[in-house]
Amino acid sequence: MKRFAFFPGCLIPARYPAMEFAIRQVLPRLGIEPVDLPGASCCPDPIYFKSKDKVSWLSVAARNLALAEAQGLDVFTNCSGCTATLSESYHLLKDDKLRARVNERLARIGMEYRGTSRVRHIVTLLRDVAGYDTVAATVTRPLTGLKVAIHYGCHLLKPSKIMQVDDPNNPTVMEELVKAVGAEPVRHGNWYLCCGKACQVEDLPAKMMRDLLATVNEKQADILGLICPTCFSQFDMGQLKVAKQFDEDFHTPAVYYLQLLAFAQGIPYDDLGFGDQRIKPEVLRNFEEVPATTES
Amino acid sequence: MADNGKQNGDVVKVNFNFRRELARKVEGNLANYCYQCGACVGDCPAAYYSDEFNPREIMLKVLYGLGDELIREDSVLWLCTNCYNCHERCPQDVKPVEVIISMKNMLADAGIYPKGVDRVIATFESTGRTVPYSASIDNRRAKFGLPPLSPVPVDEIKQLLEPADKGDES
Numbered sequence: 369m370k371r372f373a374f375f376p377g378c379l380i381p382a383r384y385p386a387m388e389f390a391i392r393q394v395l396p397r398l399g400i401e402p403v404d405l406p407g408a409s410c411c412p413d414p415i416y417f418k419s420k421d422k423v424s425w426l427s428v429a430a431r432n433l434a435l436a437e438a439q440g441l442d443v444f445t446n447c448s449g450c451t452a453t454l455s456e457s458y459h460l461l462k463d464d465k466l467r468a469r470v471n472e473r474l475a476r477i478g479m480e481y482r483g484t485s486r487v488r489h490i491v492t493l494l495r496d497v498a499g500y501d502t503v504a505a506t507v508t509r510p511l512t513g514l515k516v517a518i519h520y521g522c523h524l525l526k527p528s529k530i531m532q533v534d535d536p537n538n539p540t541v542m543e544e545l546v547k548a549v550g551a552e553p554v555r556h557g558n559w560y561l562c563c564g565k566a567c568q569v570e571d572l573p574a575k576m577m578r579d580l581l582a583t584v585n586e587k588q589a590d591i592l593g594l595i596c597p598t599c600f601s602q603f604d605m606g607q608l609k610v611a612k613q614f615d616e617d618f619h620t621p622a623v624y625y626l627q628l629l630a631f632a633q634g635i636p637y638d639d640l641g642f643g644d645q646r647i648k649p650e651v652l653r654n655f656e657e658v659p660a661t662t663e664s
Numbered sequence: 665m666a667d668n669g670k671q672n673g674d675v676v677k678v679n680f681n682f683r684r685e686l687a688r689k690v691e692g693n694l695a696n697y698c699y700q701c702g703a704c705v706g707d708c709p710a711a712y713y714s715d716e717f718n719p720r721e722i723m724l725k726v727l728y729g730l731g732d733e734l735i736r737e738d739s740v741l742w743l744c745t746n747c748y749n750c751h752e753r754c755p756q757d758v759k760p761v762e763v764i765i766s767m768k769n770m771l772a773d774a775g776i777y778p779k780g781v782d783r784v785i786a787t788f789e790s791t792g793r794t795v796p797y798s799a800s801i802d803n804r805r806a807k808f809g810l811p812p813l814s815p816v817p818v819d820e821i822k823q824l825l826e827p828a829d830k831g832d833e834s
C-alpha cells in the first residue's frame with residue numbers, strides 16, 4: 369500500500385459524504401492507503417477567504433500542509449478548490465520572504481511550514497500511482513455504452529505551471545479514467561467552460577451553465593462526469609434553476625468520478641448516495657441488472 | 665472606458681497611492697508587466713458573458729491608478745469566475761486573476777463586500793470550515809459508515825488570522 373495524507377476539504381465530508389465513502393472504498397482496491405489528517409481545517413477556499421486576505425489564506429493553507437509534513441506524507445485532494453489552494457500555496461511558499469512571513473504566524477501555534485509535502489489531486493493518484501490498467505482491472509461491472517460528458521473544471525488544469533496535472537488545452541486524464549470503467553468519454557463543445565461558482569453575479573453563471581448543458585445535450589451524453597464537489601453542486605442544484613429560468617430542462621445528472629468508479633467496482637447503486645442527488649443518475653441502474661462478475 | 669483619461673489631450677494622472685497599496689498585496693504588483701495585448705480576454709468567460717467585464721481593461725485601470733472605479737460597492741471585480749484562463753494565457757505572467765483577487769483584498773480592507781461572500785468568510789473564521797456544522801451532517805455521515813466530522817482546533821486558526829504587528833502585512 370502506498371500511503372498519502374487524505375485532505376477531504378469541507379464540501380465532501382460535510383455535504384457529500386457519499387463522495388468520501390466512495391473515495392475510501394476505491395483507493396485501497398488500487399493499492400493506495402488514505403491516511404487521515406486530524407485537525408485539518410478548510411483549505412481555505414480560494415474564492416471567498418482568499419478574497420479577504422491572501423496572507424491569512426496562505427497561513428492556514430500552510431498549517432494544513434504542515435500537518436501532512438508531520439506525517440512525512442504527500443497530500444491528496446479531492447476537490448478542485450482544495451487543489452487550487454494547496455498547490456498554489458505550495459508554489460508561492462517557495463518564496464523565502466513569503467514563507468518567513470507565514471512561518472512567523474505559524475510559530476504562534478508552535479508549527480512550521482517546510483515545503484516537504486507535495487500536493488496531488490486524486491485523479492493523478494489514479495493515473496500515476498495506480499495506473500489506468502490497474503483502475504480498469506478493478507472494474508467488475510463495465511459501464512459499456514454509457515456516454516459520459518466530461519467536465520474538467522478549472523483548477524484541476526489551470527494554472528498549468530502550478531497544477532502540473534495535464535495539458536490544459538487538450539487534457540486526457542478524465543477521458544482515460546472514463547474509458548477505464550468501460551464507458552465512453554464525450555467531449556462536448558463547451559468542455560472548456562467554467563462552472564461559474566465563483567462569480568458573484570447571478571445571471572452570469574446561469575447563462576454559462578445553460579450553454580454548457582446545451583452542448584452536453586447535443587452529444588446525447590447520459591451523465592456529466594466531474595471531479596470536484598463545487599462543480600457538482602453547481603450542476604446538481606443549479607440545473608433546476610436553469611430549467612426554470614430558460615424553460616429548458618436538460619436533466620443531465622452530474623456524477624462525481626470516484627462514485628462512478630466505486631459503482632463500476634461493484635458497490636450497489638443504493639449504497640452510493642445517488643438517491644440523494646437532485647438529478648439522479650438512474651441510468652446506472654441498467655448496469656445493476658447484470659450481476660457484477662465478482663462480489664465486492 | 666478606461667481610456668477616458670486620455671481623451672481631449674488630457675494629461676493622465678496616475679494615482680500611485682492606489683498602485684502602491686495594491687503592490688503590497690501578494691502578487692498585487694504584477695499588472696506592472698501588462699503590455700495590453702488582450703490575450704487574457706479571449707478565453708475569459710466573464711468577458712464573454714458580460715459587456716462590463718474585461719481583464720485587459722481592468723489591468724489598464726490598474727496601470728492608470730483608477731482605483732476608484734474598481735474599489736467600490738458593486739465592483740465589477742465580482743464578475744470574475746476565478747477560472748484562471750487569463751493566468752494560463754498571459755504571455756507576461758501578469759496573472760490578472762491574482763491581481764483581481766488582490767484588489768478584492770483591498771475591498772475587504774475597505775469593508776465593502778457582497779453578502780454571500782461575507783457569510784462564507786464568517787463561517788470559516790468561526791468554525792474553521794466553510795460549511796456550518798449541524799448534527800444532521802454527522803447523521804448523514806453515519807449512513808455511509810463514516811465517523812463524525814473531525815474537530816478543527818478553531819483557536820489555532822484564529823491565531824493564524826491575526827495580522828503581524830509590522831506595518832507590512834496585507
Ligand code: SF4
Pocket residue numbers: 697698699700701702703704705719720723753754755756757758759760
Ligand atoms: S494577457 Fe497579460 S499582458 Fe496581455 S493584456 Fe492580459 S494581462 Fe496584459
Ligand code: SF4
Pocket residue numbers: 704707708709710711719743744745746747748749750751760761
Ligand atoms: S479568472 Fe476571471 S478574469 Fe481571468 S479569465 Fe477567468 S473570469 Fe476572466
